Amino acid sequence: xxxxxxxxxxxxxxxxxxxxxxxxxxxxxxxxxxxxxxxxxxxxxxxxxxxxxxxxxxxxxxxxxxxxxxxxxxxxxxxxxxxxxxxxxxxxxxxxxxxxxxxxxxxxxxxxxxxxxxxxxxxxxxxxxxxxxxxxxxxxxxxxxxxxxxxxxxxxxxxxxxxxxxxxxxxxxxxxxxxxxxxxxxxxxxxxxxxxxxxxxxxxxxxxxxxxxxxxxxxxxxxxxxxxxxxxxxxxxxxxxxxxxxxxxxxxxxxxxxxxxxxxxxxxxxxxxxxxxxxxxxxxxxxxxxxxxxxxxxxxxxxxxxxxxxxxxxxxxxxxxxxxxxxxxxxxxxxxxxxxxxxxx
Amino acid sequence: xxxxxxxxxxxxxxxxxxxxxxxxxxxxxxxxxxxxxxxxxxxxxxxxxxxxxxxxxxxxxxxxxxxxxxxxxxxxxxxxxxxxxxxxxxxxxxxxxxxxxxxxxxxxxxxxxxxxxxxxxxxxxxxxxxxxxxxxxxxxxxxxxxxxxxxxxxxxxxxxxxxxxxxxxxxxxxxxxxxxxxxxxxxxxxxxxxxxxxxxxxxxxxxxxxxxxxxxxxxxxxxxxxxxxxxxxxxxxxxxxxxxxxxxxxxxxxxxxxxxxxxxxxxxxx
Numbered sequence: 001x002x003x004x005x006x007x008x009x010x011x012x013x014x015x016x017x018x019x020x021x022x023x024x025x026x027x028x029x030x031x032x033x034x035x036x037x038x039x040x041x042x043x044x045x046x047x048x049x050x051x052x053x054x055x056x057x058x059x060x061x062x063x064x065x066x067x068x069x070x071x072x073x074x075x076x077x078x079x080x081x082x083x084x085x086x087x088x089x090x091x092x093x094x095x096x097x098x099x100x101x102x103x104x105x106x107x108x109x110x111x112x113x114x115x116x117x118x119x120x121x122x123x124x125x126x127x128x129x130x131x132x133x134x135x136x137x138x139x140x141x142x143x144x145x146x147x148x149x150x151x152x153x154x155x156x157x158x159x160x161x162x163x164x165x166x167x168x169x170x171x172x173x174x175x176x177x178x179x180x181x182x183x184x185x186x187x188x189x190x191x192x193x194x195x196x197x198x199x200x201x202x203x204x205x206x207x208x209x210x211x212x213x214x215x216x217x218x219x220x221x222x223x224x225x226x227x228x229x230x231x232x233x234x235x236x237x238x239x240x241x242x243x244x245x246x247x248x249x250x251x252x253x254x255x256x257x258x259x260x261x262x263x264x265x266x267x268x269x270x271x272x273x274x275x276x277x278x279x280x281x282x283x284x285x286x287x288x289x290x291x292x293x294x295x296x297x298x299x300x301x302x303x304x305x306x307x308x309x310x311x312x313x314x315x316x317x318x319x320x321x322x323x324x325x326x327x328x329x330x331x332x333x334x335x336x337x338x339x340x341x342x343x344x345x
Numbered sequence: 346x347x348x349x350x351x352x353x354x355x356x357x358x359x360x361x362x363x364x365x366x367x368x369x370x371x372x373x374x375x376x377x378x379x380x381x382x383x384x385x386x387x388x389x390x391x392x393x394x395x396x397x398x399x400x401x402x403x404x405x406x407x408x409x410x411x412x413x414x415x416x417x418x419x420x421x422x423x424x425x426x427x428x429x430x431x432x433x434x435x436x437x438x439x440x441x442x443x444x445x446x447x448x449x450x451x452x453x454x455x456x457x458x459x460x461x462x463x464x465x466x467x468x469x470x471x472x473x474x475x476x477x478x479x480x481x482x483x484x485x486x487x488x489x490x491x492x493x494x495x496x497x498x499x500x501x502x503x504x505x506x507x508x509x510x511x512x513x514x515x516x517x518x519x520x521x522x523x524x525x526x527x528x529x530x531x532x533x534x535x536x537x538x539x540x541x542x543x544x545x546x547x548x549x550x551x552x553x554x555x556x557x558x559x560x561x562x563x564x565x566x567x568x569x570x571x572x573x574x575x576x577x578x579x580x581x582x583x584x585x586x587x588x589x590x591x592x593x594x595x596x597x598x599x600x601x602x603x604x605x606x607x608x609x610x611x612x613x614x615x
Binding site (some may be wrong): 056057058078081083085087091092093094104109153 | 518
């Protein structure tokens with residue numbers, strides 16, 4: 001993506017908001033390039049939905065500025081922001097047919113019945129719901145409703161599409177194929193998109209960049225690969241749940257630090273089999289011993305819970321075809337130097 | 346708890362329910378029997394089945410006039426309650442939630458002040474002062490309409506809560522719709538069954554109102570309830586026949602609205 005050469009579609013500057021005396025947004029900065037998909041990822045109550053609602057104009061700000069398509073829209077009502085929104089529960093109008101739901105926004109723009117029908121028909125083809133055009137939303141499955149909500153939000157050709165947990169109401173069987181087909185569609189029409197999710201896998205699979213939010217702030221906004229490799233803080237690393245964190249003040253040799261911790265992706269932690277040579281470069285890597293607490297059989301791998309001799313909780317991923325590890329077993333483990341990143345306290 | 350004790354409690358609750366049902370149903374059943382019997386004054390049981398009283402009462406000009414006046418005046422009261430009360434309730438819930446507490450308090454007032462007090466107050470205030478030139482039917486509408494507000498407010502409130510309108514409003518706004526357009530295109534069609542139910546409830550309540558109609562309009566405009574009371578002293582069978590006719594009309598309307606609401610709910614629910 002040639003993001004740097006294109007004008008930003010959305011710029012949020014120092015967005016601040018208090019609700020009921022509690023700060024919900026604390027100076028949030030965020031910019032989306034045209035055609036880019038950014039996921040706001042965070043736990044419940046971190047402010048991600050409030051930020052999305054503020055961009056949509058459904059929630060006012062105490063301070064800060066929101067620019068959409070290069071224009072200041074901070075005070076504009078939702079009708080005049082030119083954004084499309086897919087709500088968590090879709091909020092389809094139950095008294096209108098699928099076609100009428102999709103036409104609704106186009107007609108509100110005063111573009112006339114013929115144009116609205118043409119646009120809605122094209123979108124029905126795009127989301128594969130032509131056969132259901134005359135049905136009411138109540139007659140559709142969850143996945144079909146989600147696609148109607150998407151088509152309705154796209155019908156006005158918004159410069160920015162906002163989606164609030166759009167796949168969370170779906171069964172896992174439908175969720176994964178639907179979000180993949182959405183991603184394909186989003187790329188196909190080059191739609192700028194801001195998605196709120198608490199699902200890490202969803203965020204990483206869909207987004208060009210992921211903004212990790214804590215307590216009303218964006219702690220890190222980076223491409224998925226960058227986040228996996230280089231979390232900006234211990235908090236981000238802990239939230240992503242894909243790292244082993246090792247206390248830096250008990251580290252060996254050159255890794256020893258006065259504080260903070262060393263983070264290494266879970267897959268970087270390897271068992272040193274008996275008789276095998278430890279690390280290629282013991283000067284930069286870390287060899288440690290840990291005891292097996294429990295093994296959890298997952299769909300794709302076995303996750304082994306360990307505790308290091310220094311007391312750090314560790315996680316080890318094993319293939320299903322590898323020999324099982326018994327609880328209480330003492331292992332020698334290693335992490336290669338390049339996988340380690342020091343995170344200050 | 347032993348099986349015996351459980352069975353005993355079950356039997357007691359069924360008996361209590363049966364007794365309550367009898368208490369509720371006995372008076373209307375007795376009125377029905379009285380309306381369809383030739384006479385019921387010589388023994389414990391009514392004698393001879395007849396439709397005579399129904400035919401007679403339907404043909405009485407006094408009854409026709411009272412039914413017409415009642416339908417007209419109660420209809421105006423119900424429509425005003427729908428328009429004013431419905432609008433206030435809808436606006437408070439959608440646009441000014443702070444007003445909701447005030448409306449909730451206002452909705453309790455009619456239950457706190459007995460209709461007799463309202464009627465006497467209206468007599469003192471309007472009839473005593475401007476009785477010479479003020480149309481009493483206007484005074485009746487002005488006094489009876491506020492008493493119907495709780496029915497509209499509560500019916501609409503329950504429907505709005507069930508609908509969960511906030512997400513629909515927000516979705517509509519992000520699609521470029523004004524609140525007025527959303528109200529016309531989405532909310533009112535969805536609320537139509539509840540509005541119809543509220544209107545029917547208000548209409549029936551106003552039509553069955555006795556105290557104000559009797560105290561305020563008695564002697565000038567004859568309404569259904571005072572007529573029923575008056576007719577009771579002349580011919581109880583005719584009075585009972587009129588009650589049965591009213592009940593039949595209200596029941597038919599109620600079933601119609603209920604059926605429409607159920608059909609609408611099935612059509613729109615997930």
